[in-house]
Amino acid sequence: MYRITVLLLFASFFSYAQIDYKSLIKNLEEITIETNLNEYFDELPSENRYDDLVLNDERFLRFYSIIVDKVSFSSGWRGRTMTLKFFDESRDYESIKKILSEKYGEPEIDQRDNSINYEWKVDEKELSLNVNTEDGVFKSFDSLDVIFNTK
Amino acid sequence: MKTIYSLIIVTIVLLFSSCTNKKKLLLKYDFSKANSQSEMDSLLVKIGKENKDFDLDTVSFFKLNEIEIDGMHYDGVPVKKALLSDSYTFLTTDTINYYGKKLLEVIEAKKGLINSENTYNDDIQFIWKTEREDLDFKLNLVNGKHLAAIGDKDYGELKITFKPIYDVPLANIHKKIKVFDVKPKYVLNIRSYSNKYTVILDDIVIAENSKYTEHNLNRYITDGELSKLKIIVIPIDNSKFDKNGTFAATIYDETTKQTITDVQRTSIAGKSSVEFTLDFTPKLPWYPKAWNNGVNLRKEKNLKQKVNTLYKRIGDAILSKDEKAINDLFYQKQFEKQQLDQDVNFETARTYWESLKQIQNNSYKYTIEDNYSIEFNANGRLIWTYPTNKTDMIIFTGKEFSEQMNFYLYQPEGSNELKIIR
Amino acid sequence: MKKLLFIYITVVICGCSNSSKKESPELNEFIAGFDDKPIEEIKEEVNKNIKQFESFTKFFDGSFANEIKKIGKEDERYEQEFKIDTTGVSKSLLQFDNVVFSQEFEDYQSSLSFGFKNPEKRKPLELGQGVSQTFVPKKIYYHDKEVKTDSIANYEVDFIFSDNWGKAKMIDSVDVLFKVDYLKDYDVVEVSLDNPVVNYQGGEIRLVKAQDNYAYITLSDTIGSATEIQAYNEDGKVLDNSGSSNNGIAPDDSEGIFTEMLGYLKQIQKKLNNDDFKNTAEFQEYLRKNLNVLGFFNDNDGVYHKEYYYYGTVNSVKLYFAKETDTRETLFRAYNVKPFISDAELFEMNTEDGLVFLNNKGETEISITGLDQGVAKIGGDFYEDNNYFYHLNRSKKSLDTLLVYDIMTFDNGIIGIQPEQKDDDIALFNSDNELINNKKYWNVREVGAILFGYRNEKWYIISAQGEERLVSGVNRVGDKLSDDRILVSNDSKYGFINTKGAIVIPAIYDDAKDFEQGITAVKIDGTYKLIDIQGEILLDTEEDDINFFGEDSDGNRIYKFGYGAKSYNYKGDLIEK
Known part of the structure; x- marks a missing residue:
């Protein structure tokens, strides 16, 4: 009896050998200058393009719960830069603006004919949000660059 | 007490699996179970026997069968249409019930997560390449937006291609490679x-x-x-x-x-x-045998003859397509090179073997350089030959096909013949 | 190959329409195709082909199994309204001065496929609606001087495929009559839902049914066939045609051409497998009696049935009938693309028994049995198949396999061979596979009919006997021979040699192009000038830049300088803007 139970349980589990997608989600707002990226992204597929680390599976990338299309990391003379690309949803644009303003205060805004740039500067990092507009209204995201300052 | 407890567990499990396995009972033909083209062909024969009115072609040389039959699935995900040729299988899911998403998940559970391909359109494509088969999966977005927002109508297309199986050790070196903590290059x-x-x-x-x-x-x-x-x-x-x-x-x-x-x-x-x-001072986790036990060839009187004998052996082995002889000639060189790089990629050895097969299939003669100078390396134990007239030591010729080879050679102690080592 | 023929013939039969006589010629041709075949072979072929035919029909599900359906306005597709377009007629008569054909032999028959000497021109110009072109062979000039004029009018002049041209004998050239028939005047008859019946030419045209994308029209037997039939939607736009079928019998009577044909073939297959036929003749007799019964060979109702499917909703149909046509014609001569090098040349022919080599009279000189795979001639006595090169050993009457890397042939009969690999020097041989000289060339190239060889950093002209003539002071040779001039250059200056290798225009120019019609452009002293073949300056363009040549409407060169600032025609006259 016991053996059959174990067997059946075993069989039913086996037929659901699936990946636990939810547990693999990375909340990119957690990343700092000290984060060991190779360890952090260990279980996810990634690419090295010209020394930049790139991940683009939106199933696993979030920034303050907003879905991220692609994230890339590069090391320049200023330190580490994390560049995020989002899907062009205007409600995501409103959310990011709201969340970053709440966390980092009022941004410096540079508004032009077809684009707007928002800059937040704090001790550990600088954030630069660039969007494209048409007639003043949000059209698409360019990118969100997070520059981690070296100490 | 124990019996009742077990009974409850069994009933729950049975109920649970029967609910979800109801669909499975209707799924008769599982394409994920085939591990080779011949197993896929057998599946086609089975489908043909059980669905006589479909009149499948299981006989022709370049057969192409397009099937839409109930019961086809890939590891539990229903397949609406299957296109079977004698070199690949192409499956398409229906545009309902998140079948595209389910097929992706089922393949990822088997093969793991990988990077998607760069496509020029909205389709999302993944290609898994293993030694046995290539799985080329495409998710076609119908009412979905992207991978994190897949719609129920998005459907999947899967192309399964089986790779030839090579038994020769030269093509299977990756199975013997040891990986260490350090990998200096x-x-x-x-x-x-x-x-x-x-x-x-x-x-x-x-x-x-x-x-x-x-x-x-x-x-x-x-x-x-x-x-x-x-x-x-x-x-x-x-x-x-x-x-x-x-x-x-x-x-x-x-x-x-x-x-x-x-x-x-x-x-x-x-x-x-x-x-x-x-x-x-190189610090490698593994050192090869290489030419360490090679004899000093400066003292070898019949060296030129031995060089000629070795290249003739190469030529004859290739022309007669003698797998064992070819393996004996090149195995040590390829193994040591791959182990020094700690290269476990299955494509390295397979690609090398396939290039040798190409020479075997296309050559109808070989010619050996007879006018060359010998250079003694590693205290006389290792030699390299410089051809004077030809572009290399041995040239293989076929109809509008040619290939050439030249190797570092040594003679192991106790042997009378030269061996290829690099 | 035979399998394709089977399918092709069956499709042809199905496609044939208005010839609704008792014993149609297509049927006879089909039956005659079995004449020399043993019954066992026929059985095997039918069994094999039926399977292929079935899968073949599945591919055509779309176009032949058309269905009546509603097509929304946004999905409609249109085409141009019929109008006579004779603009190309005059030009089409002038396009045949460089026609060539290649001739192959198989089973004691010749097949010819035609083309143009200019590799960029693939097939004759397509002409507009209302124009039809036909080719009628008039004379065949065989290499052994025989001239044939009878029974050749039905040979096809095909620029894509090859067609049967009778007995296996080398042809030097053929005279072909090219005819263009075009409509000068036509009648238009319109039938529509409001006016479905029209009388014309003593007969009746009736729009039997028009529903959504479908139109079904009948014409009395006595009316000639329409040149063009177009359908209009309710806005007066001409709809694009998606499918049609023409039958001797009404649509509802036939299940669908392929299904009926297939059913019939299966009956034949069953009888064959039952060994119902003692020999081929009985089989052919059976075919003759029974295929006639099939609907589309048997038409008694005196009416043509035409069904059409369109990309849109049909409102009316216009039929165009030719009233007056005009014909223009021209006679041209096409030449065998392989020039004859010697009368001793032999030509290969694949037969069922093996490989046969014919002389230019069409007689068998050498016969090699037991070869089950065809070879093709490279040049002279050298042949190849997919795997090997061969030399025809005339004394031993066998094919010697040549294990070499590559063989190249030249028009003057010389053969170049690279023995081992791609970078090998080229050794030159004659048709008997003997070395013509003991030199090895880094590069061998034909310009026009002159053979050039490059070795030791020098260029030589090589004769058919292997004698070299040095082209001195030159390290590059052009690839075009025109007006007896070939462009050459040393390190930086250009000049011209003639076909004997003599430098007739010294290398003094900083830039030069090939001659055409006696003139070319060269650059000297800073500007481009036009010169003649003696090197005499005809004019100075005063421009220092040359653009790519243009072409006028007759294909003659236009010289363009200074980014279009100045243009000259092929005669050297300045073109006014």
Whole structure:
């Protein structure tokens, strides 16, 4: 009896050998200058393009719960830069603006004919949000660059 | 007490699995179970037998069957349409019930997560390549937006291609490769403008008057003793170096990007040839047998004859398509090279074997150079031959096909024949 | 090959329409195709082909199994309204001065496929609606001087495929009559839902049914066939045609051409497998009696049935009938693309028994049995198949296999061979596979009919006997021979040699192009000038830049300088803007 139970349980589990997608989600707002990226992204597929680390599976990338299309990391003379690309949803644009303003205060805004740039500067990092507009209204995201300052 | 407890568990499990397995009972033909093209062909025959009115072609040479039959599935995900040829299988799901998403998840559970391909449209594509099969999966978005927002109508297309199975050890070297904690890859990098370099490592001429400025050194390392690397530089037009001429070189570990030793930038202006040495002690987790037990070939009186005999052996093995003989000739060289790189990629050995197969299938004759000079390396234990008339030591010829080969050779102690080692 | 023929013939039969006589010629041709076949072979072929035919029909599900359906306005597709377009007629008569054909032999028959000497021209110009072109062979000039004029009018002049041209004998050239028939005047008859019946030419045209994308029209037997039939939607736009079928019998009577044909073939297959036929003749008799019964061979109702499917909703149909046509014609001569090098040349022919080599009279000189795979001639006595090169050993009457890397042939009969690999020097041989000289060339190239060889950094002209003539002071030779001039250059200056290798225009120019019609452009002293073949300067363009040549409407060169600032025609006259 016991053996059959174990067997059946075993069989039913086996037929659901699936990946636990939810547990693999990375909340990119957690990343700092000290984060060991190779360890952090260990279980996810990634690419090295010209020394930049790139991940683009939106199933696993979030920034303050907003879905991220692609994230890339590069090391320049200023330190580490994390560049995020989002899907062009205007409600995501409103959310990011709201969340970053709440966390980092009022941004410096540079508004032009077809684009707007928002800059937040704090001790550990600088954030630069660039969007494209048409007639003043949000059209698409360019990118969100997070520059981690070296100490 | 125990019995009742077990009974409850069993009932729950049975109920649970029967609810979800109801669909499974209707799924009769599982494409994920085929492990080779012949197993896929058997599945086609089975489908044909149980669905006589479909009249499948299981006989023709270049058969192509398009099937839409109930019960087809890929590991539990229903398949609406299957296109079976004798070299690939193409499955398409229906545009309902998130079948596209389910198929992706089922494949990822089997094969793991990988990077998607760059496509020029909205489709999302993943290609898994393993030694046995290639799985090319495409998710076509219908009412979904992207991978994190897949719609129920998005459907999947899966192309399954089986790879030929090679039994010869030469094609299966990756199965024998040991991986260690450290994976040093020693590279010599020369920084000098447009000259010719002769590189000698431990009395082995790696390059002679060559323009290449980067050399992989691992394959010439045979032990952990001190290694001496000598570089002889001459100007490209054989006169004198430019007045601004400088030379710098580094030996570094490509894996850790650490410099092992280097020659700082030095002026070489006005000279007609310069020599530099770099000494280093390679620390590899594994050392090959290589030519360590090779005899001193300077003393060998019939050396030219032995060289000729070896190349004739290569030629005959290739022309007669003798897998065992070919394997005996090249295995040690390929294994040691791959192990020194700790290369576990299954494509390395398979690609090498397939290139040898190409020569076997296309050649109808071989010719061996009979006028060549011999260079003694590694204290006479390792030789390289320089052909005078031909472009290499052995040329294979077929109809509008040619290939050529040349190897480092040594003679192991106790043997009377030369062997290919690099 | 035979399988395709089977399918092709069956499709042809199904496609044939208005010839609704008792014993149609297509049927006879089909039956005659079995004449020399043993019954066992027929059985095997039918069994094999039926399977292929079935899968073949599945591919055509779309176009033949058309269905009546509603097509929304946004999905409609249109085409141009019929109008006579004779603009190309005059030009089409002038396009045949460089026609060639290649001739192959198989089973004691010749097949010819035609083409143009200019490799960029693939097939004759397509002409507009209302124009039809036909080719009628008039004379065949065989290499052994025989001239044939009878029974050749039905040979096809095909620029894509090859067609049967009778007995296996080398042809030097053929005279072909090219005819263009075009409509000068036509009648238009319109039938529509409001006016479905029209009388014309003593007969009746009736729009039997028009529903959504479908139109079904009948025409009395006595009316000639329409040149063009177009359908209009309710806005007066001409709809694009998506499918049609023409039958001797009404649509509802036939299940669908392929299904009926297939059913019939299966009956034949069953009888064959039952060994119902003692020999081929009985089989052919059976075919003759029974295929006639099939609907589309048997038409008694005196009416043509035409069904059409369109990309849109049909409102009316216009039929265009030719009233007056005009014909223009021209006679041209096409030449065998392989020039004859010697009368001793032999030509290969694959037969069922093996490989046969014919002389230019069409007689068998050498016969090699037991070869089950065809070879093709490279040139002279050298042949190849997919795997090997061969030399025809005339004394031993066998094919010697040549294990070499590559063989190249030249028009003057010389053969170049690279023995081992791609970078090998080229050794030169004659047709008997003997070395013509003991030199090895880094590069061998034909310019026009002159053979050039490059060795030791020098260019030589090589004669058919292997004698070399040095082209001195030159390290590059052009690839075009025109007006007896070939462009050459030393390190930086250009000049011209003639076909004997003599430098007739010295290398003094900084830039030069090939001659055409006696003139070319060269650059000297800073500007481009036009010169003649003696090197005499005809004019100075005063421009220092040359653009790519243009072409006028007759294909003659236009010289363009200074980014279009100045243009000259092929005669050297300045073109006014």
